[in-house]
Amino acid sequence: GLPHSDSKSVRPARILVAEDHDVNRQLFLLLLSSLGHEVFLVENGREALDQVLTFQPQLVFMDLQMPEMNGYESAAGMRQKGVTAPIIAVTASAVKGELERCLAAGMNGILTKPFTLDALDAAIRSFAPHLLVAKLPELPPQTQTFSLAAALPVFLGNRELLLSLLARFLPRTRDTLDQLAVARAAGNWSQVAALAHAIKGSSYNLTAKPLGEAASRLETSAKQGQTTESLALERQLRLAFDTFVAEVTPLL
Numbered sequence: 001g002l003p004h005s006d007s008k009s010v011r012p013a014r015i016l017v018a019e020d021h022d023v024n025r026q027l028f029l030l031l032l033s034s035l036g037h038e039v040f041l042v043e044n045g046r047e048a049l050d051q052v053l054t055f056q057p058q059l060v061f062m063d064l065q066m067p068e069m070n071g072y073e074s075a076a077g078m079r080q081k082g083v084t085a086p087i088i089a090v091t092a093s094a095v096k097g098e099l100e101r102c103l104a105a106g107m108n109g110i111l112t113k114p115f116t117l118d119a120l121d122a123a124i125r126s127f128a129p130h131l132l133v134a135k136l137p138e139l140p141p142q143t144q145t146f147s148l149a150a151a152l153p154v155f156l157g158n159r160e161l162l163l164s165l166l167a168r169f170l171p172r173t174r175d176t177l178d179q180l181a182v183a184r185a186a187g188n189w190s191q192v193a194a195l196a197h198a199i200k201g202s203s204y205n206l207t208a209k210p211l212g213e214a215a216s217r218l219e220t221s222a223k224q225g226q227t228t229e230s231l232a233l234e235r236q237l238r239l240a241f242d243t244f245v246a247e248v249t250p251l252l
Helices: 022-034 045-055 071-080 098-104 117-127 148-155 159-185 189-205 209-223 227-251
Strands: 008-010 014-018 038-042 059-063 087-091 109-112 132-134
Touching (some): 008 117, 022 117, 098 109, 189 227
Parallel strands (some): 014 059
């Protein structure tokens, strides 16, 4: 594969996969999801062409041999519709002249089957450079995100009250996170922002600062409609919550 550049990571993207074999579709879904991408699956070139303006993908994987409409026709049709996202042809037989034919149809490159996770990642890095971002600086490891000693004075030293509030906060927040995931899947970003806002408020009240900050970042991003960024921030929020749960549970 290509040498991985350490300073760049691939930002989560909306990826459309046109592939008529169910097993291959599921493999694409599994591998691309594991890389953090949002995946839309269609079964043939006609469906891909019909759906492309709805999905507005940032990248397309296009199988070449499909019923109803092959990959060449579908890709050419996408370019006629004004789609600018890179289109990567997927083929089991990279025969001579095929790359030229793909490029002539408006595609950007070829991924040969069978492919691995690394090959898929390398293809995205190679053909979709607009998805590469400089890696965020690593945050210094936080030894602890919640401190009972720091939180107690806020509750006038009432340990029972604080612990009972924490015990109620955990399942409620877990429910809110589940609702948030549903809202995100439905593309309802104003709802995502509202739910993140609710987590932010209650977290700050309990002096769970890192959790509140993670919720605040997601709220801001969702309000601005930064959907791909919001996906990553939602993951960070879940991670912050899991960390919080791990620290608080032994106290309860």
